[in-house]
Amino acid sequence: MSKEKKKISRRKFLVRGGLGTVGVLAIGSYIFRNPIRRAILAMANTMDMAYMGDTSNPMLWFELTKDNTILLHSPKVEMGQGTFTSLAQMAADELEISIDKIAVIHAATSTGNIDGMSTGGSTSVAGLWQPLREMAATFREMIKTEAAHKLGVAVSALVSENGIFSANGKRLSYAEVADGVATWEVPDVPALKEIKDYKYIGKPVPRVDLAAKVFGHPIFGMDAEMSDMLYGSVVRPTKIGARFISADVSKAQSMPGVVKIIEEDDFVGVVANSATEAENAKNAILVEWDAPNHLQTADIISLMTVGNGKSTIIQKEGSEVTDDGLVTMEFRSPIGAHAQIEPNGVLASVVGDKATIKIATQVIGLTRKEVAERLDLDEENVNVIPTYLGGGFGRRLHTPHAIQAAVMSKAVGKPVKYFFSRKEEFQHDMFRPPTHHVMKGKLDTDGMLEHLEHHFVSGDVGNDSALVPGILPPIIGADIGAIRGGFIQYGKVPNLRSVYWHVELPFATSFWRSLGLLANTFAIESFMDEMAVRAKKNPIDFRLAHIQDDVAGERLKNVIRAAADNAGYVDTVINGKAMGFAASTDANTPCAQVAEVSIEEGEIKVHKVTLAMDPGVAVNPDQVKAQCEGCVIMGMSAAMHEQMYVEDGELMPIIYGPYNMALMKHAPKEIDVVLLQGIDKPGAVGEPPLGPIAAAVANAVFRLTGKRLNEMPLRL
């Protein structure tokens, strides 16, 4: 396959980028006078983020190959969310070729097609919706113009079918058209087709990576190979906050298969001939740590309590309220692990002033930058070749292991592959922070809420992240990740408060799929259910009555009605089964869920979940449904089973099983997904459906037992 990359003679910049398109605030209004702060908060809440990379040049994205396949170099990575399939659909429709003529591959940084941000935040398809279709349409016209030229006819006389042009009895494939072209004529951006005219967009096209994943092709970071490669391993402490003092490597040095022990200022690593030998040698290194820490879970819980730390009001409407008649409830969520099945790993090769890094990463550009900085290389000389991700969920927004592998490779002069053990994955995760919430509310004489307050404390999510510019936290005064889902979506309540409390934890916490959404929704929606019960109202009607009548409000009301109708929601226990309801709005996508629950042998059993969501245009409705199903199950796992704890300064447990997760037997046998389309472009999909599930299940349990479960994981 040769690469037909040519100079572009005339460029039409299809610029989309920067933070220009800050979304309109979906709910409430703010007390802040500072418009920047307000705009950034709004953006954090709606995640209406434009794609941040170069979309001016179709040649950066599309490559014609001799076999007439078009390679689509994707700067967004595929981690299960189905982005590759949606991109292929969008490209095929505007290129006017069959989707099987498109092969989506990860763009290596050497192609120059680099995402300025990350793959995450449910922004990939939404952010590329406009620019990718425009580039595909432009590319199509470029080829057409050239084809007409080569066939000696006017563009209008060309007949084009599935990547083949014909005129005057002659035929040319896309690839033949491109052959030998030195300078392309680039037209103005052609008009895009109407959505209804698309052949692939909006259809349940099978995933483009289906065969690779069913037949076991070597597509993951763990599968990466280079000739002559060795295996690395890096020593890590088991205690929180442990500081390295010294290492005795003498025993490890003479272990079988050991090639070299690498002692750097910030880590000690082993390179050996096999993964097992590297691991064994690492375990034989005697390290002295300064680990003064004897923290227990109880210490973390008392630290994470509303009232500790610094507070920021993120939502304020109406007036203050006096304490009388105020209902108050507390909720908690635990430390959560990512627990993605493919461990973090990397294969690095450093030769002279160049480095090649094969890695499953959500931050291709950042990985490159960090390796270049550490090795003092030009960024252009570091080629990051992304692989498929065996799960992302936010865990792969941090890739310091790429630096370590590169350092080890340089030290041994050969490629070095290195990955985390499962124990290291669990103890050195960048966890979902634990949270504590205090909800306060007051009903008026008609049983309507006149006051609703959400106070919550969380460890860091976005603060201190290389992905969140350092200037942001001081400006907005709140962690843009922790506050996801922390806003109250019931705009008709006259007096609203949402207050975020910031506490620093002694261990690293960060982005976990949907960020603050799951825990915040658990608190707010459990409390809404409680207030509906106290008002003696049906929880669906109670919610609907409190939602404002703007666009966001109407979309939310519609998903609430759709979920309730499709589930046949009833507020009574029938045959030992009860329904629980909850709804959330995340990144501008509203989602409502009904969970059908019973108690079996003392355990909470979820039989069916009905979910309604309005993600706007569903580029691939089947994969949107798959994301909904996956979010329900991952959310149930986090809400009902998972919990990290701290024992004598160590994060535990260190293995699946003890880190209890939802298995086949826990998954609902029915998940019914209803998709609505309340806006005419694609919105967020991969995270919003994680919001309601914890509260929906807890609210069903309340109907069965009269007990309000206020702690994740939910226990009877």
Next chain:
Amino acid sequence: MKISFFLNGISETIVVADGNTPLLWIIRDVLNVKGTKFGCGKAACGACTIHVEGEAVRSCSYPAKFAEGKQINTIEGLGNEENPHPVQQAWIEEIVPQCGYCQPGFIMATAALLAKNPNPTDEDIDQNISNVCRCGTYFRMRKAIHRAAELTQSANTKTEENV
């Protein structure tokens, strides 16, 4: 130590310093057959599930020396695009995978289950399929397992008719 076995029907002989090296690493790193995945190394996730003499085995915790003389099968030996195993066919029809990393292990575990129990009930599935999928594809997997059972049965009926 020298160990000989059949990997997907092909006879292989490897030399390994330590016979207790997990078979997973022999398959992945020595024989370079990468479909079988590493997830935990402690028999706790099922990502490394293979067939040893037709039985589902978690290869991360299976010492290579025990493979001597045995028939070892991995996802690559189960079927291919031209001739998919009914479990793979069902997985394609139901569009099961998301990230895909856990899938070879589940597919191998399911194929072993169906070989013993051609028409498993939901309860049988719950009891026998204990791998972990972080993307939460269990809902589609269950549908795919029932579908695979159907496909296997109709294939068997056809074979019988031919006989």
